[in-house]
Amino acid sequence: MKTASYVTRLGLDAREAGYQLATAPSILKNKMLTSLARLLRERTEEVLAANTEDIRAAEEQQLSNAMIDRLRLTTERLEALAGSVEEIAALPDPVGQVSQMTLRPNGLQVGRMRIPLGVVAFIYESRPNVTIDAAALCVKSGNAVILRGGKEALHSNLAFATLTSKALTEAGLPPKAVQVVETTDRAVVEELLKQKETINLIIPRGGEGLIRYVDENSQVPVIKHYKGVCHVYVDKDADPDKALAIAMNSKVQRPGVCNAAETLLVHQDIADRFLPAFIKEARTCSLELRGCPRTCAYNPEGIVPATDDDWPAEYLDLILAVKVVDNYGEAVAHIQRYGSEHTDVIVTENYTTAHDFIRSVQSSLVLVNASTRFNDGGQLGLGAEIGISTTKLHAFGPMGLEHLTIEKHIAYGDGQIRE
Amino acid sequence: MKTASYVTRLGLDAREAGYQLATAPSILKNKMLTSLARLLRERTEEVLAANTEDIRAAEEQQLSNAMIDRLRLTTERLEALAGSVEEIAALPDPVGQVSQMTLRPNGLQVGRMRIPLGVVAFIYESRPNVTIDAAALCVKSGNAVILRGGKEALHSNLAFATLTSKALTEAGLPPKAVQVVETTDRAVVEELLKQKETINLIIPRGGEGLIRYVDENSQVPVIKHYKGVCHVYVDKDADPDKALAIAMNSKVQRPGVCNAAETLLVHQDIADRFLPAFIKEARTCSLELRGCPRTCAYNPEGIVPATDDDWPAEYLDLILAVKVVDNYGEAVAHIQRYGSEHTDVIVTENYTTAHDFIRSVQSSLVLVNASTRFNDGGQLGLGAEIGISTTKLHAFGPMGLEHLTIEKHIAYGDGQIRE
Numbered sequence: 001m002k003t004a005s006y007v008t009r010l011g012l013d014a015r016e017a018g019y020q021l022a023t024a025p026s027i028l029k030n031k032m033l034t035s036l037a038r039l040l041r042e043r044t045e046e047v048l049a050a051n052t053e054d055i056r057a058a059e060e061q062q063l064s065n066a067m068i069d070r071l072r073l074t075t076e077r078l079e080a081l082a083g084s085v086e087e088i089a090a091l092p093d094p095v096g097q098v099s100q101m102t103l104r105p106n107g108l109q110v111g112r113m114r115i116p117l118g119v120v121a122f123i124y125e126s127r128p129n130v131t132i133d134a135a136a137l138c139v140k141s142g143n144a145v146i147l148r149g150g151k152e153a154l155h156s157n158l159a160f161a162t163l164t165s166k167a168l169t170e171a172g173l174p175p176k177a178v179q180v181v182e183t184t185d186r187a188v189v190e191e192l193l194k195q196k197e198t199i200n201l202i203i204p205r206g207g208e209g210l211i212r213y214v215d216e217n218s219q220v221p222v223i224k225h226y227k228g229v230c231h232v233y234v235d236k237d238a239d240p241d242k243a244l245a246i247a248m249n250s251k252v253q254r255p256g257v258c259n260a261a262e263t264l265l266v267h268q269d270i271a272d273r274f275l276p277a278f279i280k281e282a283r284t285c286s287l288e289l290r291g292c293p294r295t296c297a298y299n300p301e302g303i304v305p306a307t308d309d310d311w312p313a314e315y316l317d318l319i320l321a322v323k324v325v326d327n328y329g330e331a332v333a334h335i336q337r338y339g340s341e342h343t344d345v346i347v348t349e350n351y352t353t354a355h356d357f358i359r360s361v362q363s364s365l366v367l368v369n370a371s372t373r374f375n376d377g378g379q380l381g382l383g384a385e386i387g388i389s390t391t392k393l394h395a396f397g398p399m400g401l402e403h404l405t406i407e408k409h410i411a412y413g414d415g416q417i418r419e
Numbered sequence: 420m421k422t423a424s425y426v427t428r429l430g431l432d433a434r435e436a437g438y439q440l441a442t443a444p445s446i447l448k449n450k451m452l453t454s455l456a457r458l459l460r461e462r463t464e465e466v467l468a469a470n471t472e473d474i475r476a477a478e479e480q481q482l483s484n485a486m487i488d489r490l491r492l493t494t495e496r497l498e499a500l501a502g503s504v505e506e507i508a509a510l511p512d513p514v515g516q517v518s519q520m521t522l523r524p525n526g527l528q529v530g531r532m533r534i535p536l537g538v539v540a541f542i543y544e545s546r547p548n549v550t551i552d553a554a555a556l557c558v559k560s561g562n563a564v565i566l567r568g569g570k571e572a573l574h575s576n577l578a579f580a581t582l583t584s585k586a587l588t589e590a591g592l593p594p595k596a597v598q599v600v601e602t603t604d605r606a607v608v609e610e611l612l613k614q615k616e617t618i619n620l621i622i623p624r625g626g627e628g629l630i631r632y633v634d635e636n637s638q639v640p641v642i643k644h645y646k647g648v649c650h651v652y653v654d655k656d657a658d659p660d661k662a663l664a665i666a667m668n669s670k671v672q673r674p675g676v677c678n679a680a681e682t683l684l685v686h687q688d689i690a691d692r693f694l695p696a697f698i699k700e701a702r703t704c705s706l707e708l709r710g711c712p713r714t715c716a717y718n719p720e721g722i723v724p725a726t727d728d729d730w731p732a733e734y735l736d737l738i739l740a741v742k743v744v745d746n747y748g749e750a751v752a753h754i755q756r757y758g759s760e761h762t763d764v765i766v767t768e769n770y771t772t773a774h775d776f777i778r779s780v781q782s783s784l785v786l787v788n789a790s791t792r793f794n795d796g797g798q799l800g801l802g803a804e805i806g807i808s809t810t811k812l813h814a815f816g817p818m819g820l821e822h823l824t825i826e827k828h829i830a831y832g833d834g835q836i837r838e
Contacts, residue, residue: 019755023778096778102800108789110799115781117811196634200811215615219635221812242834249836336438358829359442359515362534370527370832379837380529380828381521392536392619393640394813397828409799409816410777413789415661417668418798 003183007191010146010179011198014119017174018144022116024173026093029139032171033089036136039163040082044075050159051128058152070126071152081132084384088136091383094405095142108416112407116142118200120404121192123148123214125206128156134203135164135178137386141404144177146199148192150206151184158182193218205387223391223399227314228258228342230372233331233357235348236269242369243274243347244281250345250372252285256316258388259343259365259375263311263321265331268294271324279303287318294324311338328353332360339363342390343375364390364397422602426610429565429598430617433538436593437563441535443592445512448558451590452508455555458582459501463494469578470547477571489545490571500551503803507555510802513824514561527835531826535561537619539823540611542567542633544625547575553622554583554597556805560823563596565618567611569625570603577601612637624806642810642818646733647677647761649791652750652776654767655688661788662693662766663700669764669791671704675735677807678762678784678794682730682740684750687713690743698722706737713743730757747772751779758782761809762794783809783816 021029040047051073058068094114101111120143122134131147138145149157161180168175181188193202196219203223204214215222232250234243250261266274275298282289283302289295290306303322310321311334325331335344345367346357354368365375375398377385382400389395395403440448459466470492477487513533520530539562541553550566557564568576580599587594600607611618615638622642623633630643651669653662669680685693694717701708702721708714709725722741729740730753744750754763764786765776773787784794794817796804801819808814814822 019781022781104798104800108793108798110793113777118781216638221640221810223812239834245834245836253837354831358532358831362438362441362537363827365828365830367830368832370830370835371837373837374527374529374830374832374835375828379523379527380830381523391640392825393642394825396825406811406813406815408782409784409794411784411786411789411793411799412773412777413787413793415658415664416789416793417664418672418790418792 003185003187004191006183007188007195010181011119011195013176014144014146014179015198017177018116018118020174021139021144021177022095022118022142024142026095028171028173029093029142030089032139032167032173033085033136035167035170036132036163037082037085037089039167040078040085040132043163044078047078047156047159047163048073048075050155053155054128054153063152067126067152071128071156073128073156077129081129085132085136088140088384091140091401093140094402098410099407106416107414109412111410113410114402114405115408116405119144119146119198121146121148121195121199121202121220123189123192123202123204123206123210125150125210126152128153128160130205131157131160131180132164133384134386135160137384137401137404139168139173139177141401143404144179146179146181146192148181148188154184189214190217193220196220203386223389223393223395225258225388225390227340228260228388229263229312229314229338229340230259230261230343230345231263231265231335231339232261232345232347232372233265233335234267234270234274235328235331235346235350235353236267237350237353238267238270238274238347239349240270240274240277244278246345246347246369246371247278248281248285251320252287252318253371253373255318259372260316261320261345261372262313262315263323263338265334266295266322266324267328267331268324268326275324282320285318287320290319290321292323295322314340332357335361335363340390341392342388343367343372345370345372364388422604422606423610425602426607426614429600430538430614432595433563433565433598434617436596437535437537439593440558440561440563440596441514441537443561445514447590447592448512448561449508451558451586451592452504452555454586454589455551455582456501456504456508458586459497459504459551462582463497466497466575466578466582467492467494469574472574473547473572482571486545486571490547490575492547492575496548500548504551504555507559507803510559510820512559513821517829518826525835526833528831530829532829533821533824534827535824538563538565538617540565540567540614540618540621540639542608542611542621542623542629544569544629545571547572547579549624550576550579550599551583552803553805554579556803556820556823558587558592558596560820562823563598565598565600565611567600567607573603608633609636612639615639622805642808642812642814644677644807644809646759647679647807648682648731648733648757648759649678649680649762649764650682650684650754650758651680651764651766651791652684652754653686653689653693654747654750654765654769654772655686656769656772657686657689657693657766658768659689659693659696663697665764665766665788665790666697667700667704670739671706671737672790672792674737678791679735680739680764680791681732681734682742682757684753685714685741685743686747686750687743687745690717694743701739704737706739709738709740711742714741733759751776754780754782759809760811761807762786762791764789764791783807
């Protein structure tokens, strides 16, 4: 009951702050961001001291090294964070943008105007830097935000909250525009998912378990990213050199991220020219291949036979499933069946095949002759991103500032009434 | 269990049909719509016979006259329906539209392309015409659709399903692109709400109870429209003649619809010049007024004193709440507090006040000097509409064809990899 009333209050305060922030001019929002960047640099010691407490507790609880690394803040990481806040300040403000103004036959001038969503809640796990990134993106786009980070990062997140609150006050904006949940009680998440009167959107970030829980239990709309089962398809008309570079880059440049490739599809007509070189290159990178029978035939001892579990797998590791397909249609059907509508690539020099692939594959990013790793807000020119949405609604692919807004309709009249 | 597997099958079939429809050229989709319009005219008798069965059952169950009227089809209504299908055929196809193509510094050409959402499910009540409207809008936008109408309209809906299936076949499109649920089992709705693997969006249409049930229980994203508590604010700088015409038109032109006004706010400085004439006009239209004390003072016997329940009320009837406010700020605060972010109007000749109102009010349509009744896809130039969304995500306001699509990202490369 106490939790319920605490969370309801968070929502009401956020909504109130959101009303004020919605009409705040860019100059004030940018002032807040500039102050925040300055505070991140000025008060590094205070933030690092709080972070040390989190790290100590994590070590005592024997969390994995990977988790502790995600949790850790350093002077360099804070500097990078301050830099990214300044980059957000420099982006154009989507709020107030007017489009599609037209004059109706009755003289009514109608169009659309971008406005903030209102209140956004982030529910995330260990990385404390999400607190600053999400706060900066929400303030810039005129949204109030409620931040519920992982319990391991509580001290770091509260230290950040002190800075965001001070930066808001310095800019003359309502300090409750950014609220960090102050308790690690799990029930807070449950309550947040019920606040449909005050929260407009929930964005979960973290492991699949968290995201699934939020998605299945939320009464508030959720935009989420499940998994990236990304494909590179090497067409019969591919340039084998480009194919080799793109396939390797898609997999090994950073294997643990969502836009890394998980499956390589190879047209049977190019397999002889492409696969031996690829298999050799994979070996030099310690890349484990799991192949269909035709793939394994190229190196019966070096390739693990793939099972049915491999085609839908998101390894997030130096492992790649490889399948030889009879034709282009089989490749597209495989992507439809096993893919996650995240990122898919065709390597081909054939105009018609490329044209068809771009139309037929319904993923958040579809590429011709380029690496899957380009599915990223920065790489696609959106500026800072909140995440990559695989929800095919509101946003599909990298979410930038624009996706924290919506268009309302506006109409300028001169006494028009409806007959 | 039988219901669960039936609904799962509906979803799988829809997804499969959706893949095919997604890349179907406009010419085939328009052919389907032209055939459907022709069939609605050719096979009127068959549809009316099915409808007669529904009407007879409704009369036996002593449904209200209003409900029976909503259920009833006539030759005229079928002709109107055929006409609206032809209008949808004539609209531009949003699918395949490419925007924001830019060249990245590495030579990668990136942009966005509109694609269908995939599978849309409509859950609605008595009006059988929704079956045709929804089917036509979904086919035009390349989406497969599952239609679950009211049990009272089952025979009519199944007769329509025969026509959509024939029209799809005539155009060489998959007949399962439009599926009408063939049972009236309530459990079907429950199962539809779980099909997050195959259904991309659910749109409920009908009473508040149905919409709330769908929204609270769905694991699939929902776009909905709750209620329209629309305001007309007569500013101190209003032209009293325009104010009178706009306030009356907003309320009485069609009082039973969501974009009819429910509350009139009047600045105290114009009350003496405006309210007596308005009260007189209201009487000639049998419009019941429920006023704040200052309003009632203008006609103590003719105006019902408003209670706290009147300010958030959606009457959908010839009733209007009226409140005199001290100033502009109080009017905006009242709209924020009691409104439903649907449609709000200011009547003013003051440039600065109008400018501020357009920015400050966060409703799906904000108007200056025009009737609330313009919140309609046709009136705003969107063409046919699926409904008016008050969900502030993906679509806000009238939803046209564009809102049944989403933008994916596309990239044309020449061997680019990420460094």
